[in-house]
Amino acid sequence: MSDKDEKIIVGKISGVHGVNGWVKVFSETEPREGITKYNPWFLQHPNINAGRWREVKVDAGRPQAKTIIAKLEGYSDRDTAMQLVGARIAISPDQLKSLKQDEYYWRDLIGLRVVNQQGTELGVVESLFETGANDVLVVKEGTQERLIPWTLGHAVLEVDLEQGVILVDWDEDF
Secondary structure, three states: OOOOOOOEEEEEEEEEEOOOOEEEEEEOOOOHHHHHHOOOEEEEEOOEHHHOOEEEOEEEEEEEOOEEEEEEOOOOOHHHHHOOOOOEEEEOHHHOOOOOOOOOOHHHHOOOEEEEOOOOEEEEEEEEEEOOOOEEEEEEEOOEEEEEEOOEOOOEEEEEOOOOEEEEOOOOOO
């Protein structure tokens, strides 16, 4: 997939809201209402357009109780909006904001090799997850899984995106 065609999944249409074509959105952004700031969205639904991505303009979006709702261009009633339930929502990489030094999108860390100060390869970042205190790298090597706290300057010493390596202060026996 070329960079131009690359999509970043940010949510899913989970239902409809009201009779005027609004949809309920499950957001994977942080904060969750951040999904409404992206425009346009790219929608992919297995039953529409053979599962191809299609661009849709977001007319409005806002938090509503415990969910997010959005009004999409071209969907003015409940019946047409209902066709979108289950569609994945994506954005293009150029819609992401630029980050400060030593800030990273999780998507850029996944797949990087993790090496400790002794030069031992600990594995590859498979995913990340949040805890109350800090995020955690899930590093896998074969069947072994290591959970390394994402604490820059402590457990995580250096990130080199160009080389595809994260240098950590972490014992290989942990």
